[in-house]
Amino acid sequence: MSNSWHDIIREDELSEGEIHATIKNGWHIFLINLDGEIRVWNDRCPHAASHLSTGRIRRGAVMCPLHGARFELKSGRCIGGTYSDLITFEHRNQDGMISVLLPDRSPTMAELPISPPG
């Protein structure tokens, strides 16, 4: 399986503790800066595929907006629940530009979030 780097955001545009969500090459991802360390996650709750990037952040965890599962943002681990860990992606910082390594293939249905009801 091949992967490619995608430029996402400049480091100085990613404020401490804020989520930056985007779609690249069909992948829904979100980045967060936690104490100066960047984490990159697939923007899909492992329970029922909600967008986690719209969830509330509290005490280093994001709460799923649909049913309230919590995921530790440093590890992607589900806290107090039995759902799978979040899918993470490798990132790099070159001259202040944060890039993410994403599969060249399209995400499967099991890797895509559902759209919120409109």
Ligand code: FES
């Ligand atoms: S979809 Fe996230 S807890 Fe149910």
